[in-house]
Amino acid sequence: MWLESLRIRGLRCLAEVDVALEPGVTVFAGANGAGKTSLLEAAFLLSHARSFRSGAKEALLQRGADGLSVFAELRHADGQAHRIGLGRQGSRWEARIDGAPASLSELVGECAVVCFEPGSHALIAGGAEERRRYLDWGVFHVEHGFMLAWRRYQRALKQRNSLLRAATPAPDAQFLPWEAELASAAALIDQQRELYLGALRPYLAGSMAALLPELGLVELRYRRGWADGAELAEVLALQRGRDLARGHTTQGSHRADWSIAFEHAPLREHLSRGQEKLTALACVLAQASLYAERRGEWPVVCLDDLASELDKAHQAAVVAQLRAVGAQVLVTGTEVPDALQGDSTQVFHVEQGRLNPLL
Template sequence: MRLEQLRVRGLRCLSDADLALGAGINVFIGDNGAGKTSVLEAAFLLSHARSFRSGAKEALLQRGAAGLSIFAELRHDDERRVRLGLGRNGSRWEARVDGESVAIGQLVRDCAVVCFEPGSHALIAGAAEERRRYLDWGVFHVEQLFLPAWRRYQRALKQRNSLLRSGDFITDALLEPWEAELTQAGSLIDAQRQAYLELLRPRLAAEVAELLPELGDIELRYKRGWGEGRELAEELRSQRGRDIARGHTTLGVHRADWSLAFERAPLREHLSRGQEKLTALACVLAQATLFAERRGEWPIVALDDLASELDATHQASVVRRLTAAGAQVLLTGTELPSALQSVPAQVFHVEQGTIAPLL
């Protein structure tokens, strides 16, 4: 799939950007703070309905702007075209597909963007929430039943947590229906996550062997969020006292995590920052590869500040890989990376939120 047109209004320093993108590599060069990353962020928002950058959602809005909007014309590899729109006024997001108002889930199912950026090492060294997001995005794009199960689970979790904070009024009879719903939806989510990780495992092993051969074989470990060999309903019942004391649900798929262990670096702490980045890149490329195999087309690949994140050898390897795959790439840098000197690319100059193609 590829974005042919991208229009951005009111996103950070991009007040009015209108781009015609190439099918292959698109490079955005300019000084730090010029707005390069915001272009990638706009594409990512269409795919995830959130930014890959940290900070409050309010920071997305250009200073003084009442709202922001992103519009894109997307072409799939089967030549199907889709018009996508995402807007925000105040705290409310609105999504459109081909001019019709839709749920956010329908919008992000049509557009798939994976991203490697300076904060990507958090996928390896950061909190479990980042790894769950990565995992659930992948499951969402291969399992039609994941989103309704996830919504059911989140609704039940919210209700149970509300009851846990209600003090003396809480009873087992009030908790049981929500625990039953958590168990049913959570068991489905857990099974889908484990199935996805089994599909991902060989792709990830291949990427790691290419990028980090010195670390040896990998082991992918998964923790589902409650005790192995026990039903979630049983665990929730046994933890009611602790959960009431803490005011929230301490077990379930919302507490799941996964990790990687290397033959020659069995603990996360054994990895250097550079190795964390390469491991994160391997995860991104493995997920993109699996998406392509299951959906018949590559997702759009965003690479933010590639030259500062990877050495020249790894830059060249990634560029060759994505060019051979025929993926559309959105890449930023303060100058044209050396790996692209002899590779066909459409280059844009970004300055103070203004974007112009370089001929």
Template sequence: MRLEELRIRGLRCLTDVEIELDPGINVFVGANGAGKTSVLEAAFLLSHARSFRSGAKEALLARGELRLSIFAEVRHADERVCRLGLGRSGARWEAKADGANVAIGQLVRECAVVCFEPGSHALIAGAAEERRRYLDWGVFHVEHDFLSGWRRYQRALKQRNSLLRASSTATDELFVPWESELAQAAQQLDRQRRSYLDLLRPKLVESVAGLLPELGPLDLRYRRGWSDEQELARQLREQRPRDLARGHTTLGAHRADWSIAFEGAPLREHLSRGQEKLTALACLLAQAELYAEHRGEWPIVCLDDLASELDQAHQAAVVAQLLSAKAQVLLTGTDIPHALHSLSTRVFHVEQGQLTRLL
């Protein structure tokens, strides 16, 4: 899979940008704040309908602009070309594929992007929400009915939480059907997540061995979000008095988490910040490889500020793997990273939101 053309309107400092991309390595160089990361962000938005940067959605819109839009031509491994569009002028995203309005899920299924950036260590050291997003993005691209099950679960969760907040009027008869629905949907999500992690584990072992061999064998651990001792519906019923006091549901698939433990670093706190970043990178590369195994093509790989995040040896190892996989790479830096000096790349200079092709 590769982006052949990318048009960006009204995204942060990129008010009007058109880029023809190389199927291999594309490098965006320039000073900090020039807009390099926003190019990668545009590609990521097409794949996730959210940014990898923190902050409010309103911050995505360029100052003085009323609408944000991203257009891309995506060529798949079978030579099929899909024209994708994503826009927002109010609170909601609007998606198009080949000129027709489509659901966000259909857009995301057509464009797969993984991104390693300065905040990626949060995948290892941050809140469980980041790890669930990573996991569910992978499951979405492997299990075709995942999205419908996830939406079913979110609807039941929303309804139960509404009942919890209306505790003075909610009765047992109102809770039971939603708790039953929540439990059934959670079981499906749990099965799909476990199955995905089983597929991911060998890829992750191989990826980590190449980047962090000094830490020894790894153990991939998963917590479903409720006890294995009894069914979720019963646990929700028993937990209801405490949930009423808190005003939200404290058990279920929305509380799931996973973690990695190494023989040489059994606790997350044993990892240095650099090791957290390399572990996160190993996770992203393993996920990309698993995607390729199931879909017959690698996702697009974005590497933001690679030279400042990895030393030269690890830069070279990552670039070599991506070249071997023939993945399209979008990479940023203040200068061309040392690992790319002898390679054929397409280079763009970015300055004040404007792009100029150098090579």
């Protein structure tokens, strides 16, 4: 799939941007603070309904603006085209597909964007929440029924946590239906996460072998969020007293995590910052490859500040791989990376939130 055009209003320093995009590689070059990353952020919003940058949601809004919007014309590999959009007034997000109101999950299901950016090393070195987001976005796109199970789980989790925080202790009988619902939904979530990671492993092994061959074979480890071999409903009943003291549910699918271990670097602490970045990039490319295999088209690939994140050899290798599979690639940098000079690359100069085509 590829974005044929992108229209942005009120996103950070981008007051008003309309840009036509080509299916191949596009570079947005300019000084730091010019708005380059915000262009990739706009594409990412359409696919995730959130930013890849940390910080308050209010920071997305341009100073003085009362709302923001991102619209795109999206074309799939089978030739189908759709107009998609995401807007926010106040704290409420609203999505549209072909002019009609849509749910955020429908929007995310229509548009797929993966991104490698300076904060991506958190996928390896950061907390579990970022890794769960990565995992669940991938599961959502390839496993039917995941979103329904996830919504059921979140609703039951919210209700159980409300009982745990009640001023007057709730009787056990009030916990039982929500704990049963949590266990039922968690079983499906866990099964689909396991299936997804199983499918991801060979793609991850291939990406790691290309980017970090010196680390040897790679192993992907998954922890579901409660003890192996135990029934979650029983665990929740046993943990109820502890959870009451803490005011929240301490075990379940919302506590799941995964990690990567290498033959020659079995612990995360054995990796340098550069190796963490390359490992995160391998995860992004593996997820994109699996999506392409299951869905018959590559997602849009964003590479933020490519030249400063990767050395020239790795830049060239990644760009060559993405060109070979025909993916649309959006790249930012203070200048056009060496790996993209002299090729058929669309280039825009970005200055103070405005775009000017160069090539």
